[in-house]
Amino acid sequence: xxxxxxxxxxxxxxxxxxxxxxxxxxxxxxxxxxxxxxxxxxxxxxxxxxxxxxxxxxxxxxxxxxxxxxxxxxxxxxxxxxxxxxxxxxxxxxxxxxxxxxxxxxxxxxxxxxxxxxxxxxxxxxxxxxxxxxxxxxxxxxxxxxxxxxxxxxxxxxxxxxxxxxxxxxxxxxxxxxxxxxxxxxxxxxxxxxxxxxxxxxxxxxxxxxxxxxxxxxxxxxxxxxxxxxxxxxxxxxxxxxxxxxxxxxxxxxxxxxxxxxxxxxxxxxxxxxxxxxxxxxxxxxxxxxxxxxxxxxxxxxxxxxxxxxxxxxxxxxxxxxxxxxxxxxxxxxxxxxxxxxxxxxxxxxxxxxxxxxxxxxxxxxxxxxxxxxxxxxxxxxxxxxxxxxxxxxxx
Amino acid sequence: xxxxxxxxxxxxxxxxxxxxxxxxxxxxxxxxxxxxxxxxxxxxxxxxxxxxxxxxxxxxxxxxxxxxxxxxxxxxxxxxxxxxxxxxxxxxxxxxxxxxxxxxxxxxxxxxxxxxxxxxxxxxxxxxxxxxxxxxxxxxxxxxxxxxxxxxxxxxxxxxxxxxxxxxxxxxxxxxxxxxxxxxxxxxxxxxxxxxxxxxxxxxxxxxxxxxxxxxxxxxxxxxxxxxxxxxxxxxxxxxxxxxxxxxxxxxxxxxxxxxxxxxxxxxxxxxxxxxxxxxxxxxxxxxxxxxxxxxxxxxxxxxxxxxxxxxxxxxxxxxxxxxxxxxxxxxxxxxxxxxxxxxxxxxxxxxxxxxxxxxxxxxxxxxxxxxxxxxxxxxx
Numbered sequence: 056x057x058x059x060x061x062x063x064x065x066x067x068x069x070x071x072x073x074x075x076x077x078x079x080x081x082x083x084x085x086x087x088x089x090x091x092x093x094x095x096x097x098x099x100x101x102x103x104x105x106x107x108x109x110x111x112x113x114x115x116x117x118x119x120x121x122x123x124x125x126x127x128x129x130x131x132x133x134x135x136x137x138x139x140x141x142x143x144x145x146x147x148x149x150x151x152x153x154x155x156x157x158x159x160x161x162x163x164x165x166x167x168x169x170x171x172x173x174x175x176x177x178x179x180x181x182x183x184x185x186x187x188x189x190x191x192x193x194x195x196x197x198x199x200x201x202x203x204x205x206x207x208x209x210x211x212x213x214x215x216x217x218x219x220x221x222x223x224x225x226x227x228x229x230x231x232x233x234x235x236x237x238x239x240x241x242x243x244x245x246x247x248x249x250x251x252x253x254x255x256x257x258x259x260x261x262x263x264x265x266x267x268x269x270x271x272x273x274x275x276x277x278x279x280x281x282x283x284x285x286x287x288x289x290x291x292x293x294x295x296x297x298x299x300x301x302x303x304x305x306x307x308x309x310x311x312x313x314x315x316x317x318x319x320x321x322x323x324x325x326x327x328x329x330x331x332x333x334x335x336x337x338x339x340x341x342x343x344x345x346x347x348x349x350x351x352x353x354x355x356x357x358x359x360x361x362x363x364x365x366x367x368x369x370x371x372x373x374x375x376x377x378x379x380x381x382x383x384x385x386x387x388x389x390x391x392x393x394x395x396x397x398x399x400x401x402x403x404x405x406x407x408x409x410x411x412x413x414x415x416x417x418x419x420x421x422x423x424x425x426x427x428x429x430x431x432x433x434x435x436x437x438x439x440x441x442x443x444x445x446x447x448x449x450x451x
Numbered sequence: 452x453x454x455x456x457x458x459x460x461x462x463x464x465x466x467x468x469x470x471x472x473x474x475x476x477x478x479x480x481x482x483x484x485x486x487x488x489x490x491x492x493x494x495x496x497x498x499x500x501x502x503x504x505x506x507x508x509x510x511x512x513x514x515x516x517x518x519x520x521x522x523x524x525x526x527x528x529x530x531x532x533x534x535x536x537x538x539x540x541x542x543x544x545x546x547x548x549x550x551x552x553x554x555x556x557x558x559x560x561x562x563x564x565x566x567x568x569x570x571x572x573x574x575x576x577x578x579x580x581x582x583x584x585x586x587x588x589x590x591x592x593x594x595x596x597x598x599x600x601x602x603x604x605x606x607x608x609x610x611x612x613x614x615x616x617x618x619x620x621x622x623x624x625x626x627x628x629x630x631x632x633x634x635x636x637x638x639x640x641x642x643x644x645x646x647x648x649x650x651x652x653x654x655x656x657x658x659x660x661x662x663x664x665x666x667x668x669x670x671x672x673x674x675x676x677x678x679x680x681x682x683x684x685x686x687x688x689x690x691x692x693x694x695x696x697x698x699x700x701x702x703x704x705x706x707x708x709x710x711x712x713x714x715x716x717x718x719x720x721x722x723x724x725x726x727x728x729x730x731x732x733x734x735x736x737x738x739x740x741x742x743x744x745x746x747x748x749x750x751x752x753x754x755x756x757x758x759x760x761x762x763x764x765x766x767x768x769x770x771x772x773x774x775x776x777x778x779x780x781x782x783x784x785x786x787x788x789x790x791x792x793x794x795x796x797x798x799x800x801x802x803x804x805x806x807x808x809x810x811x812x813x814x815x816x817x818x819x820x821x822x823x824x825x826x827x828x829x830x831x832x
Contacts, residue, residue, distance in 0.1 A: 088496070091550040091557060096519030100550060101499045101557035103514045110512045148478045151586030152504065158585060181586065337476075364554050369476045371590050373604060 104144055108136075124159045127167050131157070134173050141180060145307070145336030150180045163193055172205055179212055184407060188212050201232035210241050217409030217440035219245050236262060240276060247283040248411065250443025255283055274304035278312060285316050286411055288445035307333060314342045315412070318389075319446070323350035337365055341382050345389040359390055380404030384416050394423035402429075405436060411444050418447045476555050478584050482591040482605075484538065486569035491541055493563040495532070497579070500556050502528055505583050516557070521550070528559055535607075536589075537576040541567035569595060577605035635768045639775020642751065643783070648716050648819065649747055650783060655723040655812050656685050656740060657787050658805050661795040664730070669805060671795040678795075681736075682788050686780065688737045692744025693751060694773055700752030701769050712749045714823040719743040720816035727809040751776060 091100060106113045113136060120126070120133050137153035140146070154177050160166040166174070175190035191209040195202060210225035222245050230238030239258055247255035259280045263273060281296030297313040310329055317326035323346035330346070333339045344362045347355030366386065369379055384400035387393045397420035405413050414437050421429035434451050437444070481496040499516055503509055508524040509516055529545055536543070547562035572593060580587040589605035643649055661678045662669035672678050699705040723743065726732050732739045751772075794800050 088551045088553045088558070091552050093518035093550065096517060096522070098518045099515045100518055100521055101516040103500055103503060103509060103516065105514070110509075110514060114507060114512070147476075147586070148501070148584065151478060151584035154585050155583055158582075361554070365476065368554050371481070372477070372479060372588060373602070 104140070104146060104149075106136075106140060120156060127160075127170060130159070131169055131173055134177070138173075138177065138180065143307075144334060145338055147181065150177050153177055154181075163190075168194060168197065168199065168202075172202075172208075175205070175208060179208065179215075182407065184212050184216050188216075195228075203229050203232035203234035203237065206232055207234070207237055207241060214245065214248070215408060215410055217442070219248060219441050236265075236268070236272075240279065244279055247279070247286070248443070249441050252283060252287045256280065259283070270303045274300045274306070274309065277303060278309050281316075282312065282411075285319075286444045286446065288449075290320060307336075307339075311338055311342065314346065318342065318346050318349065321349075323347070324352070327352055327354075337362075337379075337382060340365070341386060345385065348390050362386060362390075381408060381413055381416060384420060388416065388420055388423060392423075394420060394425075398424045398426070398429055402432075409436075409440055409442075411442060411447075414440070414442055415444065415447055418451050422450045478580065478587040480579060480587070480589045481558075482536075482575075482589055484569075484573070484575075484591060484593045486573075486593070486595045488568065488596060490564060490566045491538070491569055492546075493536075493538070493543060493561075493565075495536065495561045495563060496551065496553075496558040497528075497532060497561070498553075498556055498558050501580060501583070501587070502531070502559060505580060506531055521559070525559075529561065532561065532579060533563075535577065535579040535581075538565070538567075538569075539574040539576070541565035541569070541573065571595070572601060575603070575605055578607045581607040635771035636775040636778075639772040639777075640779040641775075642772075643776045643779035646750075648720065649750070649780075651812055651815060652716070652720050652723060652743070652747065653686075653689070653780065653783055654787060655720060655727060655809065656689070656736070657682065657784065657791065658808050659727050660685070660788060661791045662801065662805065669801050671800070675792055678788065678792055682784060684737045685740050686784055688741040689744040689747070690777055690780070692741045693748030693776075696745045696748025697751045697773060698748075698769070700749055707749050709753050712746065712753065714820055715746045716750050717816050717819035717823055719746055721813050721820065724809040724812035724816060727805055 093100060116129070116133050116136070120129050123129060134153040134156040137149040137156065141149035141153065153173070157170050157173055157177075160170045163171070171190055171194045175187045175194065178184075178187035178190060188209060191205050191212070194205050195209070206225050206228040210222045210229065213219070213222035213225060223242060226238055226241035226245065229241055240262060243255045243258035243262075246258070259276055262268075263276050263280075268276075277296055277300035281293050281300055284290075284293035284296055293316060297309065297316060300309050301313065310333055314326040314329045317323070317329065326342060326346040327350060330339050330342055335343075340358060340362050344355065344358040346352070347358050363386075366379070366383055380400050381404045384397045384404055387400060388397035391397075397416075401413070401417040401420040405417050414433070417436070418430075418433045421433040430451055433447075437447055437451070478498065478501050480498070480501075481494075483494040485492045485494075499508065499521065502524075503516065506524060506527050508520055508528075510520055510523070525548060533543065533545070543563040543565050545561060546564045549560040549562070551558050551560055572595065575589075575591060577589045577591075579589060585608040587607055589607070591603045591605055593601050593603065595601075659669055660682045661672055663672055663677065696705070700707075722731070723739075726736070726739070791804070794804060797804075
C-alpha cells in the first residue's frame with residue numbers, strides 16, 4: 056500500500072513537472088524578456104563582463120589568433136585567459152570561448168600535450184568528467200617528462216566522481232612526478248573524505264607548518280582543513296579554519312564554502328553579510344536566496360525571484376538540469392520546500408557529481424521527502440563511495 | 452622552473468573550486484518560428500555580449516555597449532547572423548529589429564519573414580558562433596499551424612542540418628535530445644499512432660485473432676497461445692512487407708505516386724474488413740497481409756520524404772524511423788490483443804465486435820477511398 060502511494064505520488068509529481076514544462080513552453084519565448092527602448096545614442100544598453108587585464112590587449116590576442124589559429128602557444132594563452140575569466144566570474148560562456156581557441160586541434164593523437172591538458176581542464180570545468188578523465192589518461196599514456204599537473208587534475212576529477220581509489224592512485228603519481236606537497240595534500244583530502252580525520256588533519260597541519268609556502272597555497276590547505284572539520288561535525292574548529300583561510304586569501308570559493316557552513320549552522324544573517332559584496336554569480340545568488348529566506352531578510356524576495364528567473368532561463372536548454380542539478384535541488388529544497396522535486400534533481404545530479412555537498416543535498420532531499428527508498432538509496436550511495444560525513448549520518 | 456611548477460599546480464588546486472562557482476547560464480540564442488498559412492515569421496534573439504565577442508561592437512573598448520554603438524553595428528550584426536541560419540525552403544529577409552533585456556543581459560532581436568509555407572517541421576541549419584564558442588546553442592521553438600509547439604536545440608558545431616523535433620510534444624521537453632537525436636524514431640512512433648489508416652488496417656486484422664475459423668464460422672480460442680501465434684505471424688508479415696517497400700522507396704529504387712497508394716491503402720482496409728465478415732481470400736491471411744503490407748510501406752515512405760532525411764545519416768535515420776514504426780505497432784498490437792482476448796467469450800463478441808467493427812471499418816475505408824480518389828474531405832481526420 057505504501058509502495059503504491061509512493062508510486063502514485065511520484066507519478067503525480069512527474070505530471071506536475073510535465074505540466075510546468077508545458078506551461079513554460081506555451082509562454083511565447085521567455086516571459087522574463089522586456090523590451091528596451093533607447094532614447095539617446097549615449098544610453099548604455101549592456102555592460103560587458105570584466106576581462107582579465109586590459110580589454111584592448113584581450114582583443115589584440117583574439118585577432119592575432121584568428122590570423123594564426125594553429126599557433127599553439129598563442130591559442131593556449133588565449134584559452135588560459137578565458138578560463139581564468141570563467142573562474143573569476145563563474146561564467147561558463149568563457150569556458151566555451153576557451154574551447155574554441157583550441158578547436159583547430161581535433162585529432163587526439165597529434166594534439167600537442169599542453170592543448171590536450173587544456174582540453175581536459177575545460178572539460179572538467181564544463182562538468183564533462185568522463186571526457187576529462189579520458190583526455191588526461193590519453194596525455195598520461197604518452198612518453199615524456201613527468202606530468203604532475205595532469206595527475207593532480209585526474210585525482211580531482213576522480214574525487215568529484217566519488218571514485219576515491221582511482222583518485223588515490225593518481226595522487227601517488229603526483230608524488231612520483233616530483234610534487235610532494237600536492238601529492239600529500241591530495242592523499243590527505245581522500246583520507247578525510249573516507250573519515251580518517253585524525254591522520255588527514257595531521258597531514259594538513261604538518262604541510263601548513265612549512266611557512267615558506269605562498270599564502271594562496273596555505274589558504275587552499277586551510278580551506279581543506281575547514282571542510283574536514285565541517286564534515287566531522289567540529290563546528291568550532293571549522294569556523295576557525297574558515298576564518299584563517301579567508302584572512303590568507305579571501306577568494307570567492309572560500310567565501311561560498313563558508314557561507315554554506317554558516318547556513319548549516321543556522322546563522323543565515325552572517326552568511327548574508329559574508330556574500331553581499333561578492334559578484335552575483337548563480338552560486339552566490341543561490342546562497343543569498345537561501346540565507347535571505349531563512350533570515351527573513353528584506354532582500355530575500357528579490358533574490359529569490361531573480362534566482363527563480365535564472366533557473367527558468369537556464370532550463371530552456373533541455374539538458375540544463377545536468378549542469379545545474381545541484382543548485383536547482385538546493386533551491387527546490389531550501390526555498391520552495393518542494394522535497395519531491397529536490398529529490399528528483401538531487402538524484403539526477405549524483406549521477407555525475409559526487410562531492411560531499413552533492414550527497415548531503417541528496418540526503419536532505421530524501422529525508423524531507425520521507426520516502427524510505429530514497430533514504431535507503433542515499434545511504435547506499437554514500438556507503439558505496441566510501442564517504443564518511445557526520446552531517447549526512449545525522450539525517451539518514 | 453620550480454616557480455612555474457608551483458603556479459601550474461596552484462591552477463590545478465583552483466580547479467577543484469570550479470564546481471561550486473560554475474552555474475551561470477551558458478550562451479543561447481532564441482528562435483521563435485511561426486508557420487502561418489501565408490508565410491513564416493522568425494524572431495531571433497541573440498545576446499549582445501556574444502555578438503561583441505564576434506564583432507567587437509564595443510568600438511571604444513570601455514566595456515559598455517551604448518545604443519549608438521549597437522545601432523552602428525546593426526548592419527554588421529545582420530550580415531554576420533543571417534548567413535548562419537537556414538530554414539529549409541525559406542528565404543529569410545529581415546523585417547524589423549528590437550532590443551530586449553533578459554536576465555543575463557541585453558539581446559538583439561531580429562524579425563525575419565519568408566513567403567514559404569511550412570507544412571511539417573523544417574530542417575534548420577544553424578552555425579551561429581561556431582568559431583567563437585562551441586558550447587553555444589540555438590533554442591528553437593517551432594509553431595506549425597494546428598500542431599503542438601516543438602522545441603529543438605541547435606548545435607552549431609555539428610555543422611550539418613538539424614531536423615527539428617516535430618514529433619516532440621510540448622508536454623515533455625526534457626525528452627527532446629540535442630538536435631533531434633532519435634527524432635526519427637519518435638517520428639516513426641508518432642506516424643503509426645496517428646496514422647489512422649494503418650491503425651485501422653491493423654485492427655481489422657486483429658479483430659478475429661482471438662477466434663479461429665471453423666466450418667461453423669468463427670469460434671473463440673481456448674488459450675492465449677492460440678491467439679498469440681497467428682498475431683505474431685500477421686504482424687511479422689506486415690512488418691517485413693512494409694519494411695521492404697519503405698526501404699525500396701526511400702532508396703528511390705521504386706516509386707509509386709501517392710494518388711495510387713493512398714486509395715490503395717483504403718482498399719486494403721475494406722478488403723481486410725470484408726474478409727472478417729465473409730471469407731473472400733483464397734489464400735491464408737498471412738499471405739494477404741504480406742501483400743497489403745507492401746502497399747502500406749509505400750505510404751510510410753511518403754511521410755519519410757516530407758521529413759527531409761539528412762543525406763549524411765540517411766540509412767541511420769531510415770532505420771530509426773522504421774524501428775519507431777514497429778515500436779508503435781507493437782504497442783497497439785499488445786493492447787488490442789489483450790483486450791480482445793478478455794472479451795472473446797462474451798456472447799456478443801462475434802456479433803458486435805467482429806461484425807460491427809468490420810462494418811465500421813468498411814464504411815470508413817469507403818469514405819477514405821472516395822476522399823482520396825475524388826479529392827474531397829468527408830471526415831475530420
